[in-house]
Amino acid sequence: MSENLKLAIQKKGRLHDKSIQLLKSCGIDIENFQDRLFISSPNFNLDILFLRDDDIPEYVQDNVAHIGIVGENVMLEKGLNVDPVKKLGFGKCSLMLGIPEKDDLKDIKDIEGKTIATSYPKILNGFLHENTINAKVIQISGSVEIAPSLGVADYICDLVSTGNTLKLNKLKKSFKVLDSQAILIKSKKLDENVNLKNIFDKLLIRIESSLNARKSKYIMMNVPKESLEKIIEIIPSLKSPTILPLSVEGLYAVHAVIKEDKFWEINEDLKEAGASGILSLPIENIIL
Numbered sequence: 001m002s003e004n005l006k007l008a009i010q011k012k013g014r015l016h017d018k019s020i021q022l023l024k025s026c027g028i029d030i031e032n033f034q035d036r037l038f039i040s041s042p043n044f045n046l047d048i049l050f051l052r053d054d055d056i057p058e059y060v061q062d063n064v065a066h067i068g069i070v071g072e073n074v075m076l077e078k079g080l081n082v083d084p085v086k087k088l089g090f091g092k093c094s095l096m097l098g099i100p101e102k103d104d105l106k107d108i109k110d111i112e113g114k115t116i117a118t119s120y121p122k123i124l125n126g127f128l129h130e131n132t133i134n135a136k137v138i139q140i141s142g143s144v145e146i147a148p149s150l151g152v153a154d155y156i157c158d159l160v161s162t163g164n165t166l167k168l169n170k171l172k173k174s175f176k177v178l179d180s181q182a183i184l185i186k187s188k189k190l191d192e193n194v195n196l197k198n199i200f201d202k203l204l205i206r207i208e209s210s211l212n213a214r215k216s217k218y219i220m221m222n223v224p225k226e227s228l229e230k231i232i233e234i235i236p237s238l239k240s241p242t243i244l245p246l247s248v249e250g251l252y253a254v255h256a257v258i259k260e261d262k263f264w265e266i267n268e269d270l271k272e273a274g275a276s277g278i279l280s281l282p283i284e285n286i287i288l
């Protein structure tokens with residue numbers, strides 16, 4: 001039997017559920033994975049390794065896992081020799097400079113000479129270097145946000161999503177260092193194995209079609225003949241819309257695939273132009 005492709009995902013934490021969801025949306029069955037370190041899918045040549053997110057880049061670099069899903073923040077901080085393949089649209093957050101609420105930081109150059117606590121020294125030092133700023137970077141592995149109140153640092157540089165953690169610690173957002181989201185990474189050695197490369201290519205097509213589908217909606221509506229031209233102009237369709245005559249003379253069904261965020265924008269215009277019974281449906285996959 002030929003070797004399975006090995007994918008590393010987070011065992012527990014913010015990226016775990018969405019990584020599983022993504023695989024399921026690709027039609028990959030994953031069963032009984034709770035408390036397991038390793039499982040094989042029954043319907044796709046894939047083994048899944050459950051790891052701490054910090055360990056994933058190294059496993060992929062060493063080709064122990066052929067591919068992995070991690071935050072871009074982790075990938076960049078580790079700075080290992082892996083190929084980034086595809087941003088996955090979940091786990092979005094920003095690495096930001098957090099400063100005490102009472103402080104005012106108008107110019108990035110005002111960081112000069114300050115002490116900054118972070119779990120991301122490599123990314124932060126790169127940012128400081130790019131902006132030709134000299135500041136002292138202190139590496140802390142957890143609860144970075146308490147460093148200013150302990151007097152250990154002037155500022156922090158940490159991941160932020162809602163900003164509530166900063167607020168709770170009497171800090172506020174200042175300059176953004178990095179935007180991050182989950183990313184699919186791949187081992188540099190994967191392409192050397194034709195069998196594994198084939199499995200990977202199949203998986204990537206499924207992932208791309210699932211991500212495309214998530215951003216799109218299937219819309220349907222009834223349109224009288226005299227409104228057809230106007231309606232077609234309004235619909236920002238991926239391809240030209242499908243138009244089907246209905247059993248009622250002079251009435252047509254119009255079907256189209258549109259970007260999700262456009263639906264509410266065009267809804268009113270469609271009604272005004274004569275469309276009725278407008279439906280929007282989720283799409284599971286789109287193979288472009």
Ligand code: PRT
Nearest residue numbers: 013014052053054071091092093159160161162163164165
């Ligand atoms: O155990 P393991 O090492 O695998 O997990 P972990 O604890 O290191 O990571 P985890 O599960 O917390 O995060 C995994 C990945 O999720 C990160 O590497 C980021 O890519 C991404 N992510 C997205 C985030 C956040 N959003 C986020 N909000 N990671 C951390 N946070 C922190 C933030 O720093 C703050 O302390 O969550 C807290 C709440 O954020 P606010 O701004 O909503 O208050």
Ligand code: ZN
Nearest residue numbers: 052053054055
């Ligand atoms: Zn971690």
